[in-house]
Amino acid sequence: MFxxxxxxxxxxxxxxxxxxxxxxxxxxxxxLVWCVxxxxxxxxxxxxxxxxxxxxxxxxxxxxxxxxxxxGVLPAVLIFPAIGLAQIWRWERLPVWLRQGGVxxxxxxxxxxxxxxxxxxxxxxxxxxxxxxxAVELAEELQAEGGDTAVYLDRWFWDEPSQRGWxxxxxxxxxxxxxxxxxxxxxxxAAPGQPVSIYVWRFGDLSFVPDLMPAPGVVDVKTGPLARGxxxxxxxxxxxxxxxxxxxxxxxSAANFGGVIRLEEAALSFDGDDWLVDLSWAADxxxxxHLVAFVHLxxxxxxxxxxxxxxxxxxxxxxxxxxxxxxREQRRFGGIRPYNPQQDLIRIGVYNxxxxxxxxxxxxxGAAIGEFYILExxx
Numbered sequence: 001m002f003x004x005x006x007x008x009x010x011x012x013x014x015x016x017x018x019x020x021x022x023x024x025x026x027x028x029x030x031x032l033v034w035c036v037x038x039x040x041x042x043x044x045x046x047x048x049x050x051x052x053x054x055x056x057x058x059x060x061x062x063x064x065x066x067x068x069x070x071x072g073v074l075p076a077v078l079i080f081p082a083i084g085l086a087q088i089w090r091w092e093r094l095p096v097w098l099r100q101g102g103v104x105x106x107x108x109x110x111x112x113x114x115x116x117x118x119x120x121x122x123x124x125x126x127x128x129x130x131x132x133x134x135a136v137e138l139a140e141e142l143q144a145e146g147g148d149t150a151v152y153l154d155r156w157f158w159d160e161p162s163q164r165g166w167x168x169x170x171x172x173x174x175x176x177x178x179x180x181x182x183x184x185x186x187x188x189x190a191a192p193g194q195p196v197s198i199y200v201w202r203f204g205d206l207s208f209v210p211d212l213m214p215a216p217g218v219v220d221v222k223t224g225p226l227a228r229g230x231x232x233x234x235x236x237x238x239x240x241x242x243x244x245x246x247x248x249x250x251x252x253s254a255a256n257f258g259g260v261i262r263l264e265e266a267a268l269s270f271d272g273d274d275w276l277v278d279l280s281w282a283a284d285x286x287x288x289x290h291l292v293a294f295v296h297l298x299x300x301x302x303x304x305x306x307x308x309x310x311x312x313x314x315x316x317x318x319x320x321x322x323x324x325x326x327x328r329e330q331r332r333f334g335g336i337r338p339y340n341p342q343q344d345l346i347r348i349g350v351y352n353x354x355x356x357x358x359x360x361x362x363x364x365x366g367a368a369i370g371e372f373y374i375l376e377x378x379x
Contacts, residue, residue, distance in 0.1 A: 001065035011130040012067045014121040021113045027084030050076040134227040134238035139172035150190035151178045156201040196244040214246035216324030240315045255373035257350040258359030266375045275333040281311040283321040290354040296347040307331045346375035
């Protein structure tokens with residue numbers, strides 16, 4: 001636990017990292033040996049008894065070592081390497097510059113190792129799952145909503161009367177202007193022309209969503225970050241946000257696929273090393289439930305990455321489409337080399353997953369001109 005193998009539970013600690021890194025192993029052992037040799041001294045006796053007593057909860061239980069069960073031992077064991085470092089500092093057989101420089105080097109090296117370990121720990125996606133970062137992002141999005149927006153939040157995420165849900169949500173955001181709902185009890189409609197944001201539990205009843213979205217208007221569909229409970233094996237998006245903005249679009253469609261669904265707009269942007277493709281779709285009637293929109297990132301070496309999801313990112317159902325309504329979604333691609341505008345291109349198309357046939361790309365006269373749309377990027 002102290003020098004070799006630490007707690008393996010990721011919520012408690014970087015998996016397997018002991019309390020002290022290898023640079024502090026010798027000072028720790030020197031301090032421990034000193035306390036054992038001088039056990040009759042009050043200070044040494046207190047440290048040894050403290051350590052022994054506080055180690056009992058993890059010694060007598062399973063999953064040892066368990067850092068939460070032995071948190072009471074930490075104030076005591078931190079003194080052992082301090083004693084060892086003090087002995088090295090005062091070791092008269094060595095030159096002053098060597099012993100004092102050695103102590104400073106040990107401390108600096110230990111600080112660097114610890115910093116690296118915990119920075120990597122904080123960046124690990126598993127750490128975000130363990131500490132429910134998705135609920136924090138949900139709270140941040142609620143806090144950022146405009147004051148003129150009608151905001152709806154499913155009580156699945158937080159229910160004040162029963163205190164069930166994610167406590168970080170009411171802790172991190174002001175919920176006074178948020179309307180809580182359950183699908184089975186209905187939602188009060190927003191005022192005419194008022195922007196709307198609905199945060200839904202994606203595994204619940206979503207039949208009410210299209211009735212609250214403006215038409216004509218723009219609907220932005222955003223999939224929340226991944227979450228996973230302690231006893232769950234699969235991660236899933238914690239929420240989906242439907243944001244509706246009333247109004248007509250004056251832009252011409254970028255592409256018409258088979259006269260069934262239109263790509264109104266497409267854009268490529270970047271978030272660090274990730275490629276982000278924003279898509280806006282429109283259809284005047286319900287579409288075939290088997291339609292899939294593909295996005296291919298293509299370079300000289302072939303397809304770099306692809307995404308195949310229903311138009312709307314899989315969260316806008318086939319019978320929800322209404323005339324004058326534009327649905328936006330975003331596809332994220334990670335782990336790809338840097339973008340080269342001279343060589344790379346984005347292909348977008350629609351196919352029927354049941355038949356395997358691509359919907360033809362039509363020109364203004366309705367004639368087929370290809371099977372996919374190429375997103376032209378400005379250099």
